[in-house]
Amino acid sequence: MPVDLRWVWAKSVMDDHGRPTHWLPLQQHLDDAAGVAARLVDHWVSPQVLGRIAKDLGGDVDAVRELACWLARVHDVAKASCAFAVQVPLLADRMRDAGIVANPMLMTHPDRSRAHHTVVGYLAVRDFLAAEVGPVFADQMASVVAAHHGVPPERSTLAEVAGLTELIGGGVWQEAREFFLRRASEGVDWSRYQDIRLSMPSQVLLTAIVILADWIASNADYFPLLEAHEPPRDLDTAARVDHAWKRLALPRRWRASPVSSNVDAAFSERFAIPGGVVRPVQAAAVEVAATQSVPGLVIVEAPMGVGKTEAALLAAEELAARSGADGVFMALPTQATTDAMFDRVRSWVEALPGRDGSVSVTLAHGKASLNDTFTGLVRDGWFTSVGEDGEHDESAVVAHRWLSGRKKGVLASFVVGTIDQVLFAGLKSRHLMLRHLALAGKVVVIDEVHAYDVYMSQYLERVLHWLGAYGVPVVLLSATLPAARRVRLVAAYDGTPAPAVDGYPLILASGGTAPKVLPLPGNGTTVALDRLSDDIEQVVTFLREHLREGGCAVVVRNTVGRVQATAERLEQEFGVEHVTVNHSQFLSCDRARIDRELLRRFGREGERPALHIVVASQVVEQSLDVDFDLMVTDLAPMDLVLQRLGRLHRHPRKRPEPVTTARCAVVGVEDWAAEPVRAVAGSRAVYGEHLLLRSVALIVERDKVALPQDIAPLVQRAYDEDPVGPESWQSALARAKKRADDDEVRRVAAARTFLLDKVGSSRKSLIGWVRAGVGDADDGREGLAQVRDGGESLEVLVVQQDRHGGLHTPQWIDRGGGDPVPTDLPIEPPQERVVAACSLRLPRALSNPGVDLAVISALEKNCFPSFHSSPLLKGQLVLVLDVNGEADIGHGDVGFHVRYDPRRGLVHERR
DNA sequence: AATAAAAAAAAA
Ligand SMILES: [Fe+3]
Numbered sequence: 001m002p003v004d005l006r007w008v009w010a011k012s013v014m015d016d017h018g019r020p021t022h023w024l025p026l027q028q029h030l031d032d033a034a035g036v037a038a039r040l041v042d043h044w045v046s047p048q049v050l051g052r053i054a055k056d057l058g059g060d061v062d063a064v065r066e067l068a069c070w071l072a073r074v075h076d077v078a079k080a081s082c083a084f085a086v087q088v089p090l091l092a093d094r095m096r097d098a099g100i101v102a103n104p105m106l107m108t109h110p111d112r113s114r115a116h117h118t119v120v121g122y123l124a125v126r127d128f129l130a131a132e133v134g135p136v137f138a139d140q141m142a143s144v145v146a147a148h149h150g151v152p153p154e155r156s157t158l159a160e161v162a163g164l165t166e167l168i169g170g171g172v173w174q175e176a177r178e179f180f181l182r183r184a185s186e187g188v189d190w191s192r193y194q195d196i197r198l199s200m201p202s203q204v205l206l207t208a209i210v211i212l213a214d215w216i217a218s219n220a221d222y223f224p225l226l227e228a229h230e231p232p233r234d235l236d237t238a239a240r241v242d243h244a245w246k247r248l249a250l251p252r253r254w255r256a257s258p259v260s261s262n263v264d265a266a267f268s269e270r271f272a273i274p275g276g277v278v279r280p281v282q283a284a285a286v287e288v289a290a291t292q293s294v295p296g297l298v299i300v301e302a303p304m305g306v307g308k309t310e311a312a313l314l315a316a317e318e319l320a321a322r323s324g325a326d327g328v329f330m331a332l333p334t335q336a337t338t339d340a341m342f343d344r345v346r347s348w349v350e351a352l353p354g355r356d357g358s359v360s361v362t363l364a365h366g367k368a369s370l371n372d373t374f375t376g377l378v379r380d381g382w383f384t385s386v387g388e389d390g391e392h393d394e395s396a397v398v399a400h401r402w403l404s405g406r407k408k409g410v411l412a413s414f415v416v417g418t419i420d421q422v423l424f425a426g427l428k429s430r431h432l433m434l435r436h437l438a439l440a441g442k443v444v445v446i447d448e449v450h451a452y453d454v455y456m457s458q459y460l461e462r463v464l465h466w467l468g469a470y471g472v473p474v475v476l477l478s479a480t481l482p483a484a485r486r487v488r489l490v491a492a493y494d495g496t497p498a499p500a501v502d503g504y505p506l507i508l509a510s511g512g513t514a515p516k517v518l519p520l521p522g523n524g525t526t527v528a529l530d531r532l533s534d535d536i537e538q539v540v541t542f543l544r545e546h547l548r549e550g551g552c553a554v555v556v557r558n559t560v561g562r563v564q565a566t567a568e569r570l571e572q573e574f575g576v577e578h579v580t581v582n583h584s585q586f587l588s589c590d591r592a593r594i595d596r597e598l599l600r601r602f603g604r605e606g607e608r609p610a611l612h613i614v615v616a617s618q619v620v621e622q623s624l625d626v627d628f629d630l631m632v633t634d635l636a637p638m639d640l641v642l643q644r645l646g647r648l649h650r651h652p653r654k655r656p657e658p659v660t661t662a663r664c665a666v667v668g669v670e671d672w673a674a675e676p677v678r679a680v681a682g683s684r685a686v687y688g689e690h691l692l693l694r695s696v697a698l699i700v701e702r703d704k705v706a707l708p709q710d711i712a713p714l715v716q717r718a719y720d721e722d723p724v725g726p727e728s729w730q731s732a733l734a735r736a737k738k739r740a741d742d743d744e745v746r747r748v749a750a751a752r753t754f755l756l757d758k759v760g761s762s763r764k765s766l767i768g769w770v771r772a773g774v775g776d777a778d779d780g781r782e783g784l785a786q787v788r789d790g791g792e793s794l795e796v797l798v799v800q801q802d803r804h805g806g807l808h809t810p811q812w813i814d815r816g817g818g819d820p821v822p823t824d825l826p827i828e829p830p831q832e833r834v835v836a837a838c839s840l841r842l843p844r845a846l847s848n849p850g851v852d853l854a855v856i857s858a859l860e861k862n863c864f865p866s867f868h869s870s871p872l873l874k875g876q877l878v879l880v881l882d883v884n885g886e887a888d889i890g891h892g893d894v895g896f897h898v899r900y901d902p903r904r905g906l907v908h909e910r911r
Numbered sequence: 912a913a914t915a916a917a918a919a920a921a922a923a
Contacts, residue, residue, distance in 0.1 A: 218923040685914045
């Protein structure tokens with residue numbers, strides 16, 4: 001009598017006592033997964049992705065479907081192995097009764113966990129396919145099966161596990177595996193795949209489809225299990241898949257249409273500007289996107305305020321229409337700008353044609369759960385898709401309940417996220433394939449590319465390399481880039497040289513497309529430069545003189561300490577009410593309040609005070625569209641100085657007579673008469689000597705800067721290799737360059753640790769793909785590999801304690817301040833969000849290697865059960881301030897005294 | 912020689 005292989009089990013659910021309550025036969029799980037894979041390919045996976053895989057299969061999309069379904073139908077084939085089956089004695093016993101016998105003692109075999117079903121699956125699939133197709137393709141297909149838990153094994157592991165024959169199981173076990181492999185192959189003509197090789201991109205994408213099919217098919221809400229006591233029976237797979245797919249109700253694909261035939265109409269519809277006409281940058285970006293030989297990389301270099309975002313979105317539509325992308329991933333450098341962009345992108349999505357019902361959106365960053373718009377959409381997503389028929393919800397935009405969380409959230413069609421979420425695609429980590437699938441189906445837009453340092457650029461360039469290999473169109477938005485950076489970005493994407501051009505604003509593209517230099521906007525600003533000594537009294541005099549009839553000034557300092565010291569002197573001189581302080585050492589809710597306030601007063605339609613001085617760190621350099629009459633700045637690298645100068649006379653308006661000419665005093669140097677001119681120590685610590693020397697060499701030779709026409713030449717000179725400055729500076733410059741180069745080498749090396757390898761040849765399989773990666777260790781604080789430079793900075797939640805020991809939210813904050821916070825009972829959800837918004841990133845002095853562990857130990861003493869039981873607050877360090885906003889942080893021989901002042905931020909001193 | 916800004920964490 002033939003053995004009934006339906007007794008081979010794949011899924012089991014246990015009760016609290018470890019007894020199985022439910023189970024599912026392997027055969028059914030494989031059929032379910034294959035059914036889901038087919039639906040995914042037919043209805044959900046981006047045409048751009050299908051096209052990419054099909055490229056390796058002679059352009060045949062049906063073959064993509066065939067391979068995806070076959071892989072899903074064999075992915076768990078090695079659950080038909082002794083090592084796996086013995087894990088649940090009850091189910092193993094029933095298999096034994098059916099004639100599939102394993103030794104129960106194998107349960108405790110020391111190598112049992114090494115004979116994992118992913119690795120044994122590799123061996124089974126490879127051996128099966130080797131008889132049908134070439135060895136390379138067999139290895140590649142098998143590697144997809146091996147990778148279906150997110151980390152493919154190493155080559156050495158394969159050989160070791162192959163020797164564990166007792167755990168793998170021969171005889172009936174071998175026959176069982178071959179049975180399932182043959183069963184999956186019914187109707188597959190392997191001779192068609194004789195000469196096929198899969199590129200790495202295709203293998204990664206197929207793996208991602210298999211993983212998703214597995215996850216969906218493993219969800220018992222969609223695919224019900226059998227009761228533990230039930231024998232196997234033939235379930236109606238088609239009906240199960242149909243039911244599950246309706247319940248899951250994934251949003252439809254988006255089909256883009258070209259906009260180039262009538263850009264103005266598209267522009268006015270998308271952005272709700274009746275009769276709107278595109279601006280030059282927007283028209284040019286769309287034209288380049290439309291005429292590029294193959295949709296590829298487009299770089300838009302232009303100043304803030306010329307409509308770059310709209311240019312990128314319109315270009316993305318054009319590129320998507322050509323490439324088959326069914327979504328857009330927009331990445332920005334900070335959570336705050338990401339939140340703001342989310343609302344803009346959402347309005348654009350709502351106005352998009354080509355939606356068939358709802359499309360899915362995600363806000364992707366670490367604090368997305370604090371964003372009210374997004375959490376609202378998440379709630380709607382739960383609410384609307386509970387219905388059985390699912391599809392007829394008419395809201396244009398949903399945060400789909402299944403496309404949520406760190407790994408699946410980015411699979412939504414439209415994602416707005418921090419740049420980190422894109423850079424993670426270059427970081428060896430578990431389930432990396434899903435992040436690749438998320439990017440590979442879309443057009444990727446990356447904002448503020450000029451702002452990324454050497455370390456992040458390693459990741460950015462590697463990700464661009466993979467995106468190029470996937471055929472993903474990419475739009476990079478930037479201020480002017482040093483030519484060398486531009487060349488590296490284009491080369492990273494598709495290995496071609498960047499066209500040699502100078503100019504600004506500039507649009508260039510990969511694939512030999514002619515670059516476009518656009519006319520500069522006519523209404524420029526010429527800034528007069530003054531050079532003052534680093535004496536604060538000189539700054540006072542300068543401000544006194546030029547603000548004699550009032551006006552709004554900004555003083556930009558390079559360190560928080562200098563900001564705080566300057567603010568103290570200026571408050572004394574001009575009065576507290578005329579001075580605002582801004583830097584990163586504020587609670588995030590306070591920082592948000594200060595930013596809002598700055599925009600309200602110094603923004604485009606701002607209610608400008610008669611006299612005011614903002615003292616700030618680099619936080620005013622980026623993003624905020626604020627306008628000042630007068631500036632004082634610490635010497636900084638040239639591109640940053642220019643960014644700062646961009647905050648002068650930015651909007652047309654009437655200004656007090658003494659500041660009708662834009663004027664900036666450069667300070668923060670030790671001695672303007674010295675050779676060379678050196679920046680103060682704090683600035684050197686932040687930026688390094690070399691960039692500062694090159695910057696100041698260009699500043700000493702001029703008394704004014706014309707914006708925007710001087711920007712491109714100044715940035716190029718500051719960052720190219722040609723000598724700058726007088727002869728007497730050259731030896732110092734050379735020494736500084738050597739140190740900067742050494743430092744860069746160190747940072748590049750640090751970035752490489754977890755950097756994903758390049759695509760490599762088509763002979764390769766996924767085996768070892770994330771070798772030496774974070775692997776299993778990507779959970780928890782220690783193992784978290786990074787895409788940003790520098791040691792881990794410590795983030796704390798700040799609460800206050802009254803004289804009786806009761807906790808309350810900080811007294812001064814805008815929303816929910818001074819309310820009691822329970823220490824044991826659960827914190828109410830609205831208050832959870834208030835507390836979560838009181839986060840503060842501690843300064844370097846408190847998180848340096850050497851003191852960090854002591855600081856963590858000290859803060860870990862502030863441990864409250866109420867925090868621990870809250871998903872939002874759990875695991876975070878807590879800083880408890882007394883009624884005066886002060887605290888001692890001490891452990892062992894490390895001790896700090898900190899004081900928080902809502903006007904000045906955190907002040908610390910070592911004791 | 913003394914330090915900016917910025918981000919981050921669940922799978923079958
Ligand atoms: Fe599995």
